[in-house]
Amino acid sequence: MHNILLIDSNEQSIDKIKGKIDWAYYGFIIQDAVMTIADGLSLINDKSYDLYLLNLTHLDIFGFKFCEQIRKQTANPILLIGGEKDFNLVRQAMNLRVNDYLPNPVANEELVDSIMKIKESIEEKKAKVLTYNTNQSQPKTASNIIDIVKDYVEQSIHENITLKEISDTLHYNASYLGQKFKCQEKMTFIQYLLEQRMEKAKYLLRFTDMKIYQIAYQVGYTDLDWFYKKFKSHTGVSASVYRETSSEEVVNQQHSI
Missing domain, CATH: 1.10.10 (Arc Repressor Mutant, subunit A)
Known part of the structure; x- marks a missing residue:
């Protein structure tokens, strides 16, 4: 059973979310529910949860502040529900690597679909961990x-x-x-990780027809602007220029054979 930390500043809303679907049937249990950011911060410092579920309906901007704190502690999934259908909010959620954002009104089918996808990613990661440990x-x-x-x-x-x-x-x-x-x-781990991301991005730009935003996602970036910035800083040219010049090199090599 995968444990959930629910953050919602309204007690009635907490009860409603708990009863919205049969969480246990889908492999989850709402282990803890808190109504304040302070209580939430206290818990994430002491415990680890498989899923962090935040209702933005009453949290507003403070919900995103809490997401920032979660991301400092763990890469485990975050699901945001409630709130408005606002592009800026969605973009902010993406920058925080939130797994899904379901604005109001949240249909039961949407919620089930979202948590099942998250469950799959959790179990894939745990299977990977088990493989590492047993091998x-x-x-x-x-x-x-x-x-x-x-x-x-x-x-x-x-x-x-x-x-x-x-x-x-x-x-x-x-x-x-x-x-x-x-x-x-x-080199530091951060430097190594950046180098590996950029090398894979260069390979995909050179040898595939994937869109640049798809390549950014493929190497771990959900913020396209941030990917562009890091790529240019690392290579000295933009991703589009790198693709263009690399394609010309490949064509020249083929003609010389």
């Missing part, structure tokens, strides 16, 4: 633990990856693992 029968030396981290990055490059999440998965202290990673790879 590492030999002692985890400093060298092979870094190889595991690098393999995790390769397999999950399209997701929101944090060293803390990987450390928790491997039962390591995040600071210790970060130091070991830098010592072996001669």
